[in-house]
Amino acid sequence: MNQAISLAISEEMDRDASVVVFGEDVAVAEGPFKTSEGLLAKFGPERVRDTPISETAFLGAAVGAAMTGLRPVAEIMFIEFMGVAFDQMVTEAALMHYLSGGRYEVPMVMRASVGSGLGFGCQHSQTLERWMLGTPGLKLAVASGARTAYGLTKAAIRDNNPVVILEPRTLYGQRENVDIGDESIIPLGTAEVVRAGTDVTVVALGQTVSVALEAADSASWSGEVIDLLSLMPWDRSTVLESVRRTGHLVIVEENQRSGGWGTEIASVVANEAFGVLRAPIHRITAPDVPVPYGPELEKRFLPSAAYVQEQVSSLLSTKKSPSSWWEELV
Amino acid sequence: MSDTASPEVPQSTQRRHEVNQSPIARLERMIEIRLVEDRIQDLFAQGLVSGTTHTSQGQEAVAVGLAAATRATDFVCCTYRGHGHALALGMPPAVVLGEVLGRQIGCMGGVGGSMHLSDPDVGLLPTFAIVGAGTPVAVGAALQFATKKTDGVALSVFGDGATNIGAFHEGLNLAAVWNLPVVFVCENNLYGEYSPLESTTAVTDIADRAASYAMASEIVDGQDVDAVQASIARAVARARSGGGPTLVEAKTYRYVGHSRSDKAPYRKDGELEQWLARDPIELFAGQLLASGELNPDALDAMRHRQLQLIDEAQERVLASPTAAIPRMFENILSPSHS
Numbered sequence: 001m002n003q004a005i006s007l008a009i010s011e012e013m014d015r016d017a018s019v020v021v022f023g024e025d026v027a028v029a030e031g032p033f034k035t036s037e038g039l040l041a042k043f044g045p046e047r048v049r050d051t052p053i054s055e056t057a058f059l060g061a062a063v064g065a066a067m068t069g070l071r072p073v074a075e076i077m078f079i080e081f082m083g084v085a086f087d088q089m090v091t092e093a094a095l096m097h098y099l100s101g102g103r104y105e106v107p108m109v110m111r112a113s114v115g116s117g118l119g120f121g122c123q124h125s126q127t128l129e130r131w132m133l134g135t136p137g138l139k140l141a142v143a144s145g146a147r148t149a150y151g152l153t154k155a156a157i158r159d160n161n162p163v164v165i166l167e168p169r170t171l172y173g174q175r176e177n178v179d180i181g182d183e184s185i186i187p188l189g190t191a192e193v194v195r196a197g198t199d200v201t202v203v204a205l206g207q208t209v210s211v212a213l214e215a216a217d218s219a220s221w222s223g224e225v226i227d228l229l230s231l232m233p234w235d236r237s238t239v240l241e242s243v244r245r246t247g248h249l250v251i252v253e254e255n256q257r258s259g260g261w262g263t264e265i266a267s268v269v270a271n272e273a274f275g276v277l278r279a280p281i282h283r284i285t286a287p288d289v290p291v292p293y294g295p296e297l298e299k300r301f302l303p304s305a306a307y308v309q310e311q312v313s314s315l316l317s318t319k320k321s322p323s324s325w326w327e328e329l330v
Numbered sequence: 331m332s333d334t335a336s337p338e339v340p341q342s343t344q345r346r347h348e349v350n351q352s353p354i355a356r357l358e359r360m361i362e363i364r365l366v367e368d369r370i371q372d373l374f375a376q377g378l379v380s381g382t383t384h385t386s387q388g389q390e391a392v393a394v395g396l397a398a399a400t401r402a403t404d405f406v407c408c409t410y411r412g413h414g415h416a417l418a419l420g421m422p423p424a425v426v427l428g429e430v431l432g433r434q435i436g437c438m439g440g441v442g443g444s445m446h447l448s449d450p451d452v453g454l455l456p457t458f459a460i461v462g463a464g465t466p467v468a469v470g471a472a473l474q475f476a477t478k479k480t481d482g483v484a485l486s487v488f489g490d491g492a493t494n495i496g497a498f499h500e501g502l503n504l505a506a507v508w509n510l511p512v513v514f515v516c517e518n519n520l521y522g523e524y525s526p527l528e529s530t531t532a533v534t535d536i537a538d539r540a541a542s543y544a545m546a547s548e549i550v551d552g553q554d555v556d557a558v559q560a561s562i563a564r565a566v567a568r569a570r571s572g573g574g575p576t577l578v579e580a581k582t583y584r585y586v587g588h589s590r591s592d593k594a595p596y597r598k599d600g601e602l603e604q605w606l607a608r609d610p611i612e613l614f615a616g617q618l619l620a621s622g623e624l625n626p627d628a629l630d631a632m633r634h635r636q637l638q639l640i641d642e643a644q645e646r647v648l649a650s651p652t653a654a655i656p657r658m659f660e661n662i663l664s665p666s667h668s
Contacts, residue, residue, distance in 0.1 A: 016668055020473075020477060046476075046477055047477070049508070051504065052500070052503060052504060052507060054500035054503065054504055056466055056496055056497045056500045056501075057466045057469065057497070057500035057501050057503065057504040058466070058504065059466070060463065060465070060466020060467050060469065060470060060497060060500075060501065061466050061467070061469045061470035061473055061501075061504060062470060063466075063467050063470055064405075064407070064455075064466065064467035064468055064469060064470025064471040064472075064473070064474070064484070065470035065471065065473045065474045065477075066470070067455060067467070067470075067471065068405055068470070068471045068474040068475075068484075069474045069478065070470075070473070070474045070477060070478075071668065072470070084496070087460055087463055087497075088463070088466065088467075091460055091463070092458070092460070092463050092467060095456075096455070096456055097661055097662070097663070097664055098441070098661045098662055099438065099442055099446050099448055099456035100438075100448040100450060100455075100456050100661075101437070101438050101439060101441075101442075101448065101661055102660065102661035102664070103448070103450045104448070104450060104455065104456070105664045105666070107667075107668065136662050137662050137663060139663070157668075158667045158668045159667050160664040160666045160667050160668065161663050161664050
């Protein structure tokens, strides 16, 4: 996946001289996750810059550069590091178009690695998409592998709004064939049905997409798996159309239960498709705890394919939301 | 912003160049700023301004000196105490007043308010209501000039209070590391909101902070418009010629409280009077009278004309409808892409 990201950025830099890249160790070191491989050599130090460890400075600089004529792609090494620069994304980048009566645009991309699974501990393992949910003026999408990372990155760079692209860092080494070129661009705001099925709609995002697919592939039920891809805006019609056919909705989230992104999906589907639902909408999430460090604990934190399969089976047979694995522990 | 400024309002681009042209025009713009700020306070007292507002009486020389030292093609990141800068850069009084009153004639059609003035025609980025936020944004605008190899300059205007927030320090460091064409202009008015500088800030001279970033700096009398203009012009020339960023500290004073309800009881006895004795408008008018560039009758006529223009602007503003409901749904996301 990291090669797909590097390639997408490189192609966009070829296409448009105003695309620039900066972040911590993205130039000489080519990115801690090798997501800017070859960019410095190809485009030089004026378009590919290492920054100090100053997220506020370089996200703010991305806002100013974007408003005045560049198309910056800024890398936040771990999504948690955006915390120190949150203002620049949700209060500055997101509002500058509005606050100029539409006369300034902010065509910037903030890329960040997210998620659990690599043993980085609780301050380097969250997804945190919910920090930004519901922020007017921002777009947000999450890659689920090399192909989607390529397609979303290109779409984000071409978009004239501030776009956040989250990259599950367990997937940087994931390999798959990627068709390159404009046909592979994934428009922001569109979901993909990645597995057709008839019994239940399973909506997943980021690294839970492969979990949901694995669960569905060996299940006794026929699951339709949707890779949501974009959270802001999200593709209501693809999800609703599927739920209207299957009559069941399960959402598989990496984030903690309270306030997770799935609450938004569940709320809309409950409102729009209540009459077709044959069981409660069910959210499969992580528990409301920090991401634990120990390998066994961290593995348990993220919903596993076996757990998803079991939860969906229970939902379909009982027509009741099954309890979560941790309920007897808290 | 098709539904904002009405055609009879002089456009900001026309007004932008006036302050570059003559001392008389600069004096007149300073008088205009003072009158608009006073008028905003009156309108506030009448209940015509909702929320809050931050005025800048006493700091007019910094705004006008900055405008006189720069070009319309430069970019300025300013703060919520921004009416004076917007006027100095050319935004017409009716457009400023209109935004403060939430009217359609305002620069944002009334959805922004006092703290959010913006005018791309004169390089005024939306003014920042978060302390310090505009500093790294100005660094980004300067990065754009450097990347495109043009000789533009970005200016970041902020108060002394902003120099204690991380964004300021990160922004200055990044500008220095990348040697960018940006001028940081601190309006040191001695108070961060209600707190005196010495109770919140480890240095007396904000300019000292430039040393941490190996950056050039200057302290200038912020009540002397010629001195401000000259100081910022030196920094701008350095930036345009590839010499990198500068921190300019203008020592100034706001005659009013931080915001609408603040009567500034925290001032030291006699402090306000001391500063009023060095009023930037009176100082500059006195200089122009002494040099013969202006005579007392012309000065009186100028004050009258400005008062009349502000009265007319106010009439236009009060005749302009408040922001229309559909406006709140506009300009949230751009529909376009590259």
